[in-house]
Amino acid sequence: MSIMHKVFARLYQDSVSLMQISAQISKLPGIVQASVVMGTATNLEQLHDAGLGENFNAGPNDLIIALMGEEDACNQALELAHQRLNSKPDEGSNNGVRAPDLVSIEMALEKEPEANLALISVPGDYAAAEAIKALQLGMNVMMFSDNVSVAQEKQIKLLAQQKNRMVMGPDCGTAIINGMPLGFANVVQRGAIGIVGASGTGVQEVTCRIDQLGAGISQALGTGGHDLSEEIGGISMLFGLNALAEDPETKVIVLISKPPARPVAEQILKCAQAANKPVVVNFLGAKAEEITRPGVTAASTLADAAEIAVALLKNRSLPTTVAHLDPQHVAMLNKHSQMLDAKRTAIRGVFAGGTFCFESQLICQQQGHTAYSNTPVAGNSKLADIWKSQGHTLIDMGDDDFTRGRPHPMIDPTLRNQRILAEIADAETAVVLFDLVLGYGASSEPAAELLELLSQTDKQHAPLLIAHVCGTEADPQQRSQQINALRNAGIIVADCNAQAALWASHVANSQAQKKEANA
Template sequence: MVIKYKAFENLYQDSVSLMQISARLNKIDGIEEASVVMGTEANLSRMADAGFGTNITAKPNDLVIAVRGDEDACNEAIEHAQTALTAKPDTDNDGQQFSQPLTSFALGLEQHPDANLALISVPGEYAAAEAMKALRLGLNVMMFSDNVSLDDEKRIKQLAQQKALMVMGPDCGTAIINGIPLGFANVVRRGAIGVVAASGTGLQEATCRIHQLGEGVSQALGTGGHDLHQDVGGISMLHGLQALADDDETQVIVLISKPPAEAIAESILASASKIDKPVVVHFLGASHTEPSVESVYFADSLAHSAEVAVAILGNQDIPQAITQTQISLKAAEQQIEKFKTQLTATQRYIRGVFAGGTFCFEAQIIASQYGLNAYSNTPSKGNQLLDDVWSSQQHTIVDLGDDDFTQGRPHPMIDPSLRNQRILQDAQDPNTAVVLFDVVLGYGASEQPLSELLAIIAQVHREQAAPPVFIAHVCGTEQDPQSRDLIRHSLAEAGVLLADSNADAAHLAAHIVSQLG
């Protein structure tokens, strides 16, 4: 087993491209771990933590490839990455490049004067400066970059506020602008429902559910996960709310966030009540039994927010949230009785394995409603911090997209290998009753999310006398590159119980475990 690395001077690639290259290298036989990142101090530190050593030298503008595994495989991986990174650009019929490289926003605007959105995906320590440059040029901003301080985020958004511009991010992974998916977004039809979300997978869940229910999305705006922090003030959500209020194509507005600061929540609800359009609000973990704000409707889950919005748009009765997964349970009751007889006396725990951070958070909240308090690397209120993120204890629900797991590795939406390993590990634990997981589709996500997972599920069913129950939710649409319908069919053929939403899957898992005694 060897470690090899190579640094390319002054070669920049955005983080999504680098994660995709990392994912391809990790699939080479003989490679134990591969990482492709820009050579910032923070990235080099993460690579050291991931076991690549401390002798890698690079400058922030250098691109670094590091691999660990068999020597021949490491050589092959570095050669493969070098080929991918140094391929010549496309040329026209005369052998000439289409245009000179765009090295600044100003140069980009010279060539594309109608552009009004800048997408920033550089290391966090440089992202704030680039965002300020874009705003001063009159561009709205989507910041895929993370690791931006709250002070910098506030400064960026205050400048945007002065210029009547929108900042999506930092750490904004998903948006749909004028029908164009950005980041980890799904292919959904155009329509009359607009969404503003301080949550990437929350936005994906809402937009996909709207599509599945036959309606469409006008705009889907991400704000970044810290926008509703007390120090930031919800500037982007308030701007997005007003933008959708002014948009003639938008008839219903949906707002989604993890629990905001109390004062910020009050500010957003006050602004929503002044909008001359119905607004559906879902703050995860908050409970609103009666609407207390005129024209504002409260939803109880990510999927429920979409269901309420669709009902309002169609002048239908507001649906009640499914708190006990009536639809799934009605169909699965006989299977549940079968599971109770097949599971052993030691199998009593839920093991949730999530690529989506908000899905992990929502699943913890729902499990708590059944008295099943869980351990997690990202615990919600009432749940506990996991002692060791690499192993489960009692009820455990983990977010594999968190920094605990992605340091030096591609996100599990891009490369589900780590997710698959954790599912196998938890499924083989004699204390596991239910393995609960998500499969997130769309642009940027793995093109073949089930390539290894189906074999793992088959292995568990083949080798274990009492395999756990597998329950999954597929977030996506039939128009996504991976096709939700095909993914669901393959999982069902493998014996996985499927739910229509993440909340429904979590309720089903919690219900089964709560019946085990």
């Protein structure tokens, strides 16, 4: 087994590009692990912790390719990564002279003076400085970068407030601005529903379901996960809410977040009530009576938020919750689970989307199932060893614990797929619950590799698999194509994340009754 690395001095690539290259070379035969990162102090430490070497002669402006695997495979991977890093789109020509690379926000703004949004995707140690530069130049900011301190985030957002600009992020993974998907986003119709969300996959779920219901999105604005904390005070959500309230193209507004700090929630709800437009609020886990007031409607799940928004837009009566068990669902689930061994009683959730993991934990709790997680909701327990499940376990594979030195599972699902196989092999597992997230930036064939691995398992003695596909027909991966592939392999596919969690809970309840009856 060889460990190799190569350093490219003063070669910058944004984090999404680096994750995509890492994912591509990780799949080469003979490669055990691969990481392509900038040489920041944090990344150097993570490479060391991952066993990919130490004493790198690299600084934060240098790019590192680090590999573990067979020697020939490592050499091949280095060559492939080198080609990817040096490939550029057709630049055209200007009498044979190539235009100089843009190396600063100032240079980019000089070339495109009408631009008013800067997307920042540099290592977190340097993201705050770039965001401040962009704000000083009069631009709005989307910070894809994470690992920005709360103190820096507050400084940036207070400056944005002074300049009447919006900061999306830090760690804002999803936005749709004037129909343009940014970060991990989906291809959806333009329309009259505006969204402000503190969750990337939450925004994806709601925008996709709105598209599936035949409506469209005016704007989808991300805030970053810390925005609604008491320290930050919801600065970005309040700005986005007010902007959508003033936007003539937006007729209905949706707000999405994990539970905000109480005083922040009250301030946001007060502004929502004053918006003079219908506002749908999904603060995951919050009680409806704490949210509902004139002009503001509470939604208990992400899918409900989309359904209610479309109903309000089209002046229809408000729907009941999407996540319900009707007799047809019960019959289908009972048929699939009748051959399960009575010893199989555990729910095992393996998620690429952090908010999907959060929402699923809440729904399983409501059905009587407390669980373990690396990111537990209130009332659930912290998993002692993130690599080993116990009882009901729901894992966020996109959390930093799993992505240090590795691509996010939405880009490269290899680690997530391995975890699914491990849960299938566990004799306690009754049902494996997982998501498939489509769209720009995500894996081009998210179902293919998993199905290839599943084809090698013993299906006769395996647990049930219940999936939820977040995406649209216009996405590069095409939602119906992914759903059909899963169903053809015997996987149950729910309409939304909440429904999938409810179905998994029903199977677990049935198995618990079966075990008790056999005792």
